[in-house]
Structure formats: structure tokens, C-alpha cells
Amino acid sequence: MLDKKYLLPHDALKLILAQIVPGCLPVEIIPIEKAYGRVTAEDIISPEDLPGFERSTVDGFAVKASDTFGAKESSPSYLNVKGDIPMGAIPNFSLSKGETASIATGGMLPEGADAVVMIEHVNVISKDLIEVLKAVSPGENVIFRDEDAKKGEVVIKAGHRLKPQDIGALAGVGITAVKVFKQPVVSIILTGDEIIPHTEKVTPGKVRDVNSFTLAGLIYESGAIPLKMGIIKDEYNALKETAEKAYQLSDIVLITGGTSAGVKDLTAKVIDELGCPGVLFHGASIKPGKPVIGAACNGKPVFGLPGHPVAVYICFELFVKPVIHHMLAVTDKNFKKLIKAKISRSIHSQAGREDFIxxxxDSRDGEIWATPLLSKSGLIMSLVKAEGIVHIPSQLLGLSEGEEVLVEIID
Structure with missing residues (x-):
């Protein structure tokens, strides 16, 4: 069932998301060494305190803070040195009133100590006696046993995409494996009689495959696994057979090309036959990317993406990436990298349509200026040269030269 009304992108996306259960992917347990970039399927709870003991943050002398109160250069406190604490060792003594022990950064505080005096604030009189030239308060220059993480505390929430620092923290509390969602498999079907593999020589009327490589990279970056299904001719039976195979092998199906109203444009028909409810929208009020198709076939998202490389990129960011994150139940806040700039020339836009420029x-006299690359959406190099995207909302008729805009930085 085809909805011929051109929807704004956020309304079109809602139609797709309403058909998909968040976190619908299977769960697996993997070692933390393989968990970079994966999405947690449950809250991760620390099994122990971190660091697990009181430790010094400086080189100096472990003390009872009360023994240093009032100490200053003109009136130092004198403390007896009871011993030395080697790195990685458990002190085999405790401190009584008036006693201290030398300690290195990261060393474990002995029982009875509650602060550390920096070496710079000490005069060593002998191996058994020091002068403290500056008072310290309880807890100063010390990390407490549960200051980084407490036993039983949720250290990473479900739906979080694991970063390198997260994996380091898991190792620090002794967690060796985590429960994560399986990465969705996203199949890529290229359609078009004019498309040839990138390894072949171009002849008149033919173009090399660009879109499968762009899409594969975007899929990887979004936390999914790309599955290339090859280049399919503009022929119904061939496309239907490949689409049905992709539907069985993957969690999301992408078909590029064949989305506009040409005679050979079969994508919408093939998608509609994959399952119910089928095509939810055919066309969105955006430029580039207007002919995009969005569908849900028995709960599985299927997209028909325009064949132009820039439109493919825009449609992936607007529709496919949010769907991947929805399926993974990602809860991380997705803040885009935005900067303010002035547009270098006026741009016309159509009311009711969202434009992505x-x-x-470049910088001029301390201000950042954004220069539009007004090339056709079929030119991949315009996307290579672009450093950002300016979004013109549907309620505007364009932008005036010198007007301040927000630029979404392209990584």
C-alpha cells in the first residue's frame, strides 16, 4: 500500500520505528576484548570496589592528617618515619600518632593513615625523621577504596555503545565478558543496468559501484554488519529473487536505485511483496533523497534508497542509522557536532521541504564561513569535499548571504 503523500523526514521515520520493537535483536555474551563499539544488553554492575584500597595520588609521606594541623614552614610538624611502602606491596605495619611512612604515587596507604603530604612540602631530616611544612586535611592526596566505583553500583547502563574507556573500566573492576546485542546484518542490493563492479574498466554509459562502499562504511560506523548482495539488473525476477534472499539473510534490507517513477523502477513493487504492511512511504519532503522508500515487512525494515551517492548518504543518516540504533535499543544521547557559521551566498529553498546543503x-577575520557546494547529488566528490551539512528546515524559503547557520560537521 503506497502512501503518495510526501512526509517530512521525522514523520516518515516515525512510521518505520512504530513497526519495530526496540532491542529486538538476539543477545550474546562476548569477551571485553571484542566488545569495542558494541551495545550493552543489560546494566553492568561492578562486582567490587575500585580501586579496592586507599592509594596515594602523589609521591610523599602517608600521615594522620591531625598530626599536621598547624604545620607551616616557620613552625613545622615533626614526624617519625616508620618505614617505606614499595609500589604494589601491602604495608605490613600501621601508623600510630606522630608516625609517617614514605609512599609513591599509587601506593597503598597503611592502616592509620588518612592523608598524604607531598614530597615538596617535606624536609627529610634523617631516615627516621621528617619536617612537615604544610598541613593536609583528611583525604587529601588520597583516592579512597570505592571512590572510582562501588561494589554493586551500575557502572554502565543498558543500551550504551561501549567506548575504549568503558572497556578499560570493565577490566579495572574484573569484568571479563559482557552481554551485548548481536549486531544487525544490513544487506545492500545495488540495482541498475548501468552499474559495474569497481574493478572493471568504465565504458560509455556505465558507472562503477560507489554506493555499496559508502553504505558499508556507514553501516560499520553505526554498529551493524554490511552484507553486499551484488549488482542486480533492472529486471523484476532478478530483483525479487535477490531481495527475498537478502530478507532471509539480514535484519535490514537496503536497495539502492529504482525508487523514482521510471518504467524500470521496480523497487517499490518488490519491497511491497516481501511482507506486511509493506511500503509505508514512497517519497519524503527532502532534497536530496526525495524518492526514498521506507517499509516494514513482517517487522523487518526495508529501504529503497535513491541511486545518487549524496542522496544515499543523506537518507542513510535520516532513516537507516536511527533504525539501526532503535533495533539495538541504544540509549546514548546522540549529540551532533554542530558549529555556528555564516553562509557565504544566498540559497533558495522550497516551502514544506527540508534541504540538506x-x-x-573557512575562516575570515575571526569568523567561520560556510560555502555551499551546489553540485548535483549524483557527484560523490561533492560529498568528499564537503566538511559539513547545513539543514534548511521546511518552514524556511531559503537562507540569505551572511545569515548565521548551524553546520553539522561530517567526520
């Missing part, structure tokens, strides 16, 4: 950035 590629721009280059």
Missing part, C-alpha cells in the same frame, strides 16, 4: 568551511 553540503558546505566547505
Amino acid at each position: 553540503r558546505v566547505c568551511l
